[in-house]
Amino acid sequence: MIDYRSDTVTKPSAAMLEAMFNAKVGDDVFGEDPSINELENFAAEMFGMQAGLFCPSGTMTNQIAIKCHTQPGDEVICDKLSHIYQYEGGGIAFNSGCSVNLIEGDRGRISAEQVLHSINADDVHKAATSLVSLENTSNRGGGSCYDFNEIIKIKEVCNSHHLKLHLDGARLFNALTARQETPRQYGEVFDSISICLSKGLGTPVGSLILGDKDFIKKARRIRKVFGGGMRQAGYLAAAGLYALQNNVERISEDHLHSQMLTTTLRKKSFVDNILSVETNIVIFSVKNEMTPKLFIEKMQENNIYMYPISPTQVRIVVHLDITREMIEKTIKIIEGI
Numbered sequence: 001m002i003d004y005r006s007d008t009v010t011k012p013s014a015a016m017l018e019a020m021f022n023a024k025v026g027d028d029v030f031g032e033d034p035s036i037n038e039l040e041n042f043a044a045e046m047f048g049m050q051a052g053l054f055c056p057s058g059t060m061t062n063q064i065a066i067k068c069h070t071q072p073g074d075e076v077i078c079d080k081l082s083h084i085y086q087y088e089g090g091g092i093a094f095n096s097g098c099s100v101n102l103i104e105g106d107r108g109r110i111s112a113e114q115v116l117h118s119i120n121a122d123d124v125h126k127a128a129t130s131l132v133s134l135e136n137t138s139n140r141g142g143g144s145c146y147d148f149n150e151i152i153k154i155k156e157v158c159n160s161h162h163l164k165l166h167l168d169g170a171r172l173f174n175a176l177t178a179r180q181e182t183p184r185q186y187g188e189v190f191d192s193i194s195i196c197l198s199k200g201l202g203t204p205v206g207s208l209i210l211g212d213k214d215f216i217k218k219a220r221r222i223r224k225v226f227g228g229g230m231r232q233a234g235y236l237a238a239a240g241l242y243a244l245q246n247n248v249e250r251i252s253e254d255h256l257h258s259q260m261l262t263t264t265l266r267k268k269s270f271v272d273n274i275l276s277v278e279t280n281i282v283i284f285s286v287k288n289e290m291t292p293k294l295f296i297e298k299m300q301e302n303n304i305y306m307y308p309i310s311p312t313q314v315r316i317v318v319h320l321d322i323t324r325e326m327i328e329k330t331i332k333i334i335e336g337i
Contacts, residue, residue, distance in 0.1 A: 002326045005307040007171075007199040007254075007280060007319035016202065016242045023238035027231050028054070029224070035234030039241045043195070043208050046244065047187030051216035053209045054237055055228050058083075058170045061194035061209040063091045064222045066131065068215055069164040069191070072097030075127035077118050079105040081140035083168055084133055095226070099127050107275065108138025109146050112153035119161050132158055135168040136175045140309070143258075143281030145175040148185060155189045165189070170196040170207075174279040177251045191215070200251055200280060201243035202320045205236050247320060254280040254318040257327045261316060264331045270295075272312070282316040283309065295337070302333045 003009045012020065026032035040052035055061045062084050066076060076092055078085055080102040084092060092098050101118045103110045120126040132154065137143045158165045167190045169175075176183065186193060192211040197203040209219055223229060230236075255278075262277045270290035275283045286295055292308035299306055309315045318327075 002304045002322065002330060004316040004318065004322070004330075005305050007317045010198070010202040010319050010321045012202065012204055012239055015246070016239050019238045019242040020235045023234045025232040025234035028233055029229045029231060033232065033234040033237065035241070036237040039237040039244075040208065042241060042244060044210055046183045047193060047210050048184040049187045049193070049210045050212045051210070053216050053219050053223060054230075054233065054240070055207050055209060055223060056205060056230070058168070058194055058196040058207040059088045059091065060223070060226060060228050061207045062088060062133075062166075062168050063095050064209055064219045064226065064228075065166045065192040065194060065211075066092055066098065066133070067096045067222050068211075068218050069131045069166060070096050070098050071128075071130070073127060074098045074130040075101050075120060076131045076133055077101045077103065077110075077115055077129060077163075078133040079103050079108050079110045079135065079138070081105070081108040081138060082133060082135050083139055083170065084135075086140065098131075101129070106141075107144040108135055108141030109144060109150075110134070110154070111150060112157050115154055116157050116161075119157075119163070129161070129163060131164050131166060133166045133168060135170070137171045137178075137279050137281070139170070139281070142275030142277065142283040142315075143171065143174060143279035144276070145178050145278050148179065148181055151186075151189055164191045166191060167193045169193050171199055171279065173248050173251055174200055174255070177248075178255060178278050192219075197240040197243055200254065200319055201240075201247045203236070203239040203243050206240050208240070250320065251280070254320065254322070257318045257322060257324070258282050258316070260327055261318070261330065261334075264334050268334065268337070270337075280318045282318075283313055284316075285312045286314065287312075298337055299330075299333065302329075304330055304333060 272287035
């Protein structure tokens with residue numbers, strides 16, 4: 001099976017499993033799991049931030065951040081394609097009692113000018129704008145990356161209007177690799193950062209939220225309320241530490257594989273449009289007699305799995321379990337359609 005449905009389908013490698021098997025564990029709710037403590041400290045140091053918190057999922061880390069930064073009745077500014085709006089079950093309203101101001105950005109990326117014009121006036125009739133959330137890379141934007149200079153401009157707008165700035169960095173390491181940026185650049189700008197360990201980095205479970213010590217103290221309390229307090233979860237944290245130490249540099253291979261698939265798709269008459277490919281996600285539209293359902297069925301006949309994201313679009317996500325041989329087989333099958 002060649003599975004391009006998501007980079008969440010990865011399995012731990014033998015070396016990662018060994019690290020998990022050998023993990024030292026304790027009760028994390030008491031703060032006594034040495035593997036979790038090591039992971040949180042390692043990640044915080046990597047980004048130049050004060051502290052971190054290990055959670056079961058990226059949805060939880062995002063929702064904790066939103067809850068930390070807002071009060072019920074506040075408003076969150078984000079792109080209309082944002083994961084926090086599209087794929088987190090209405091959590092902004094359910095968990096934090098906040099509304100959202102959705103921006104029509106560029107493939108999931110919003111600008112400082114758009115943020116500025118979306119901030120509500122100090123008016124009792126309107127929700128109080130308190131948080132801006134960015135997603136880098138943007139899932140629905142086809143793995144698109146922010147220009148870091150634009151992020152700095154957004155931060156300046158936030159500072160001048162006393163707003164907090166959160167990053168949904170589920171695939172941040174893809175952006176860092178593609179743009180040759182560093183984690184510390186991001187740690188200097190954002191008030192909180194969520195990073196996912198179970199996508200391109202290949203762990204079975206887990207995400208981290210990073211921020212200053214006061215923020216993480218509050219986040220830890222909210223994690224408990226959300227039911228995210230774990231006990232001997234160091235076995236999972238050991239996988240995350242292994243991933244951060246060993247699986248970041250290889251991400252460039254996924255980007256190369258995505259480009260190889262894109263080159264093949266461009267040659268097909270049934271492919272209408274391909275979003276510009278920067279990282280590990282390829283989103284393309286089909287036309288004529290071809291539909292996403294038909295295309296995916298033809299691929300499944302060859303044990304290759306992809307995902308339809310709209311009535312006209314197919315998404316391919318490349319990850320560390322996709323080998324060069326798998327890419328070459330996929331190219332051959334696409335060429336034959």
